[in-house]
Amino acid sequence: MxxxxxxxxxxxxxxxxxxxxxxxxxxxxxxxxxxxxxxxxxxxxxxxxxxxxxxxxxxxxxxxxxxxxxxxxxxxxxxxxxxxxxxxxxxxxxxxxxxxxxxxxxxxxxxxxxxxxxxxxxxxxxxxxxxxxxxxxxxxxxxxxxxxxxxxxxxxxxxxxxxxxxxxxxxxxxxxxxxxxxxxxxxxxxxxxxxxxxxxxxxxxxxxxxxxxxxxxxxxxxxxxxxxxxxxxxxxxxxxxxxxxxxxxxxAAELMLDAGVGLLRTLPTAPDSAYQRLRRCAHALYVPWPPALDYPALIRSLDPHLPHHAAFLNECTGLLRGAAYHAFDIGRGLLPPADPGHAALAAPYTHCTAxxxxxxxxxxxxxxxxxxxxxxxxxxxxxxxxxxxxxxxxxxxxxxxxxxxxxxxxxAELLRGREGEDFDAVVIDLDERRPAHGTVQLAEPAVRARCEGAGTRLPLGERIRVRLTRADPLTRTVRFAPA
Incomplete structure (x- = not known):
């Protein structure tokens, strides 16, 4: 990284x-x-x-x-x-x-x-x-x-x-x-x-x-x-x-909540199943996650320069899905959300500075x-x-x-014409339904793309050699396979 x-x-x-x-x-x-x-x-x-x-x-x-x-x-x-x-x-x-x-x-x-x-x-x-x-x-x-x-x-x-x-x-x-x-x-x-x-x-x-x-x-x-x-x-x-x-x-969010009118940026708390999946991912990547260590403390302990830590951090982005805007105006019958908080910030929050x-x-x-x-x-x-x-x-x-x-x-334009060449990469994500497929991140050039294997599970968080199989600017498609 x-x-x-x-x-x-x-x-x-x-x-x-x-x-x-x-x-x-x-x-x-x-x-x-x-x-x-x-x-x-x-x-x-x-x-x-x-x-x-x-x-x-x-x-x-x-x-x-x-x-x-x-x-x-x-x-x-x-x-x-x-x-x-x-x-x-x-x-x-x-x-x-x-x-x-x-x-x-x-x-x-x-x-x-x-x-x-x-x-x-x-x-x-x-x-x-x-x-x-x-x-x-x-x-x-x-x-x-x-x-x-x-x-x-x-x-x-x-x-x-x-x-x-x-x-x-x-x-x-x-x-x-x-x-x-x-x-x-x-x-x-x-x-x-x-x-x-x-x-x-x-x-x-x-x-x-x-x-x-x-x-x-x-x-x-x-x-x-x-x-x-x-x-x-x-x-x-x-x-x-x-x-x-x-x-x-x-x-700003606190001002608006106190007044009963405003516009929040919310993010719901991820379900337990999402954290259970992350624990399985941490185990697979040899990232120590003791039961007593909470998720925020775990994140602060990681080094994104280590490939297996970087791969785990990439998996953590799944917890950030679901962010949305929520308007409320109690005087006009628009109620604030039951949970007005932003889970990543652990506090109510709004966009107001850009x-x-x-x-x-x-x-x-x-x-x-x-x-x-x-x-x-x-x-x-x-x-x-x-x-x-x-x-x-x-x-x-x-x-x-x-x-x-x-x-x-x-x-795709950068890699056009280089099909067949091999590159050093790190597996940063897996397709849960097809674990032979996933996403790799190259060291040089700075490319992230799909890697599609032929049946062997990709080693999440590990360095591998991959071969460029397709680079098509017209369809904006780049594909690799394990070398």
Whole structure:
């Protein structure tokens, strides 16, 4: 499970870009915005609704992948007198630019979320907003939702508040630079606090029984020579940044539950049968799982660089299936779920920190603002809440389809013409009904694909040699067999 970027032949960008255009056409995904949407966005960018509160003196910073322009969040951390932390977290105020019922609003409800293709993103909102007037770019005054969250010395939530404010980010950082500064012993005060805060919140997560799977992500990297798949393992800085967003989402969920109106992101607790299956898998992979050791503690004990641990972590993703959005408004007869929690976080949670890229967050933001101020939730929000879960479910299915299709296309193009070659791989999954079939992960190139044997059970979690039997970019198909 390599962390490094792999140096290998890249897939031809000309062929890939043409096939990506065809893929978007087949999926009915339109990159261009209608003229009416662009015109309305231009007007909104020139004259947004500005808040009364001026918080531009707060030295915020953003933390995103290099080159990102759609910056949803900016933060500032400080120590509280007497111990603990104060987190200011600014979230782009999309509602300051998007008129309910207008052309931009209607187009956002159709698109639901930003889709990421290797050659370019297909944004939720026009670039004049998502990468311009609404983005928390450094040195620019922007309308935002400014959360102020106080924590005690152990990182537990004390109180949270949110209001509209004008903010100005001072600098734009990326994960690698933050990690390098911390590891090299050269962090400034903000990065020191971010690391402290992140570790404190991770301990809080452990105490709640929450769990995060440290699985490397398979990504498509655009290079000067073309596209290539890579594996990227999450850095500690990724986790620290995620904890700020997770904290805000949990605080927002509590606000909405107390008010009886809102939009949750839920994940049901996996059934006992799923854990029993995992115990059988752990036994097969020689992963020690004593009866007294609970599942979250087991996950924290694993090293994703070990092939059998990585294979087990891959099997654990099955516990995360079933995540969904749930709208509720007791005053209108929409009840909250019987179990409002998110099983992986061991707490109620909502998406509210990425409104430039995800439709649901704008609605959650507006509910939280109204509740925090003691105001009525806007009618346009309440009237739309029950439709948002269905819209988001469709958008997530489409995003997953796009991601899988793009990865499969680049993999097939990269391996085209290499049928018959052997590769080193690790078996990371088995087909329970046909254990001679499963999924293998190659070391180089960074490819995951089906491996179909001829009757012999694949050795889950072990290294094997596999032979490429098919690489077809037209059908986006890659297949291996045991060598």
């Amino acid at each position: 390599p962390r490094r970027l792999l140096r290998l032949r890249a897939a031809d960008p000309t062929r890939i870009n043409a096939e990506l255009d065809e893929l978007r056409t087949r999926m009915g995904i339109t990159a261009e915005f209608p003229p009416a949407v662009l015109a309305e966005a231009e007007l909104a960018a020139a004259a947004p609704r500005l808040p009364a509160l001026d918080a531009t003196d707060l030295p915020l910073f953003t933390l995103d992948p290099p080159g990102s322009l759609d910056l949803d969040q900016a933060m500032h951390l400080a120590r509280r007198p007497g111990g603990g932390y104060r987190v200011h977290y600014a979230i782009a105020d999309v509602a300051a630019f998007v008129r309910p019922g207008g052309a931009v609003d209607a187009e956002a409800r159709r698109r639901v979320q930003t889709l990421y293709f290797p050659d370019r993103p297909i944004p939720l909102h026009p670039a004049v907003l998502s990468e311009g007037a609404a983005s928390l770019l450094p040195g620019q005054s922007r309308p935002a939702l400014l959360w102020r969250i106080d924590l005690d010395a152990d990182g537990a939530l004390v109180i949270a508040d949110v209001r509209r404010a004008l903010v100005r980010s001072r600098r734009r950082l990326d994960y690698a630079a933050v990690q390098q500064a911390v590891d090299g012993g050269r962090p400034d005060e903000q990065l020191t606090l971010l690391a402290e805060f992140g570790l404190a919140r991770e301990l809080q997560e452990q105490a709640r029984g929450g769990v995060s799977l440290p699985l490397p992500e398979q990504e498509i990297e655009a290079t000067s020579h073309g596209y290539r798949p890579t594996y990227r393992a999450p850095r500690p800085a990724d986790g620290w940044n995620a904890q700020v967003s997770l904290l805000t989402g949990m605080a 409104p430039l890229r995800r439709l649901a967050d704008r609605f959650a933001q507006e509910v939280c603002l109204a509740v925090a101020a003691g105001d009525e939730v806007p009618a346009w929000v309440r009237e739309s809440l029950d439709a948002v879960p269905g819209l988001m479910a469709g958008g997530e299915r489409r995003a997953h389809e796009v991601e899988r299709a793009c990865v499969a296309l680049v993999e």
